[in-house]
Amino acid sequence: MSQAQVTEFFCQRKSGAARAPGHRRKGRVRGSSASGFHHGNKESALCCSPVREEFVRVVDEAAGLSNDRQSASSRPDTDPASPRTPKRSSAEAEFDLGAAVFSAAAEHSSVKRRRQAGRARDAEANTTEKTTRGTPAYQRYHTLAQATPPGLSLPYQYKILAEMFRSMDTVVAMLYNRSETATFAKIKQGVQDMMHRRFEESHVGQIKTVFPAAFSFRQQKNIPTFNSNVSRGSYQLTVEPVLNRNEARPVLSASRLLERRRVFHQNLISVVKQHHKAFLSSLVPPVSVPEDKLTRWHPRFNVDAVPAVQVGSLPPPPHTENVSTAQEVLEKARSLITPKVRRQRPSTSTTWSVGSQNPAAAQPAVPPAGLVPSSLKGVSQSLLDRIRAKEAQKLQAAMTRNPAQEERLLMLTRLGELARILRNVFVAEKKSALVMEVACNRMAASYRSALSLGEMEKHIRLLAEVAPDWLSIHPIRKDFYLKLNKMVELNVILDKLNHRLREEERL
Incomplete structure (x- = not known):
């Protein structure tokens, strides 16, 4: 109005x-x-x-x-266009528009307050997490984060070294293919740009220790550096890849890079195998596993605790001095060797000879075989020896098992529960035979973990292979039908499955 x-x-x-x-x-x-x-x-x-x-x-x-x-x-069902509702004038429309704007502004302010409160909670949670978290564990427990089965996984520092070798080999290949001298300064800059990590000569020494036939190192001078900090006449460490010299000018291609990377990875595995072999020999009783049959590390072998690769020696720059006469040479020699050093020379040699034996004495002592923990006092030694021998045999079988056998063992551990589910499916359906697809759907819906229909069919076929007198598969036209022998007790089938699982674990 x-x-x-x-x-x-x-x-x-x-x-x-x-x-x-x-x-x-x-x-x-x-x-x-x-x-x-x-x-x-x-x-x-x-x-x-x-x-x-x-x-x-x-x-x-x-x-x-x-x-x-x-x-x-x-009442949401009320018709908004009822005859009783009068037409709104311009003033009423302006009033409703203002109310809508006010409600929208209020809602926006409330949402903004909720967001600010959520950000404050997130910031508080992050600060709490940072304060409670100690040293980073991504290096100490790097192996535990790998996908199962772990296999022959490398320690964290060894993986970083393999990545450094890949980056270094790539930079050296680029410089070598365009006939440019690869100095350590150029390689260092390229590797650090690729990995965003520090790259020092010590890492080059470790790479030389792992793969000595990859590069040849020399000290050269009069190399253009295009850098004011390094003089042209100073010696620089140069790196050149070692290739087959049958060709006139061999090229470091991508296939050769992949082959060199594979060799470097195998050499790292060999280094870890040596530490693993020393660990197995220190067990009670000792375990001996051939290196060519080893497929996984011992469960108690801490892979990430393996010591770092030793740093190999790189050629040092030659030490040159400008002397003109013999008198200057003699004076220089007298200044280097003092009388006190001459008198202490025999004792120094004795000290070095003794010190050379200290590292061997500093090795961690292996616990004696006859040491029995206090919790096992009163148990006969023969029983302990039999248990340890059986455990060592089981661990040795686990370390030499291939991935196909590992997957088969995992499927065998599930067959006991799947046999019960299949029995219940036949009882519920009240049929003597079921189509494979129907049985797979029922079992996948009843199993405790998620399995696809293809994986469930593999389990059913393995169950029919292990217990053929209880479950049989009949191909009819384009379908496969499952038939269950209800005269056989389920407990007998479960005992048979457990026995077969124990036999497979011993292999």
């Missing part, structure tokens, strides 16, 4: 109230004017009644606005 209508209503009401006393005074003098008064009052009432009804309706609608909203929210 507009402001003009409200003003018109109050103006008409005031004019009607002002005319009413005059008509009453005229009615006292002349009785004939009473009918005119009633007629005028009736016309004013008729004139103002629509305006008054409109005003009262708008006031009632404004007062019951909240009630109408609550009723509309509780």
Whole structure:
């Protein structure tokens, strides 16, 4: 309702109230004017009644606005285009628009507050995690994070060294293929740009220890460096790849890079195998496993605790001095060897001879074989020896097992529970034969872990192979049907599966 209508209503009401006393005074003098008064009052009432009804309706609608909203929210089926709903004027539309804007602003502020509170909680959680976390464990427990089965995994520092060799070989190949001398300064810059790690001469020495036939190292001078910090006449360490010289100018291609990387990885595995062999010899009883049959490390062998590769010796720059006469040479020799050093020379040699034996004496002593823990006191030694021998035999079989046998053993461990599920499926279906697809669907839905239909079919075929007198598979047309022998007890089948699993573990 507009402001003009409200003003018109109050103006008409005031004019009607002002005319009413005059008509009453005229009615006292002349009785004939009473009918005119009633007629005028009736016309004013008729004139103002629509305006008054409109005003009262708008006031009632404004007062019951909240009630109408609550009723509309509780009754979503109410038709919004009902005939009772009046058309909204421009003022009402502006009022509703302002309310919508206000509600949107309030909702935005509440969402913003929730986001700020969530960020504060995340920041607090991160700070708590940083304070509670000690030294990083991604190096000490790197092997545990590998996918199972672990196989012959490398320690973390050995993997970093293999990545450094790959980067170094790539840089050297680029420089060698364009007939440019590969100096250590160029290689260092390239490797650090590729790995975002520090690369020093000690890492080059470790690479030489692992793969000595990969590069040849020399000290050369008069090499253009294009660097003001290194003079042209100074000696620099140069690296050149060792290739087959049958060709006139061999090229270090991508296939050769892959082959060299594979050889380097195998050499790292050989280094770890030597430490693993020393660990197996220190066990009680000792375990001997051929290196060519080893497929995984011993469970108690800490791979990430393997010591770092020894640093190989690189050719040092030649030490040159400018001497012109023999007298200068003698004086230089006298200045280097003092009388005190001459007197202590025998004792020094003795000290070095003794010190050379200290590293062997500093090796960790192997615990004696007869040492028995306090918790096993009272147990016969023969029983302990038999248990240790059986455990060593089981661990040796586990270390020489290939991945196919490992997967078969894992499937055999699941067959006991799958046999129970298959028996229940046949009982529930009340059929003597089931289609392979139906049985796989029922068993996959009932098994405790997620298995695909293809994996479930492999388990069923293995179950039919291990227990052919209980479960049989019959190909009919394009489908395979499973038939169960209900005369055989389930406990007999479970004992048979456990026995077969123990036999497979001994292999």
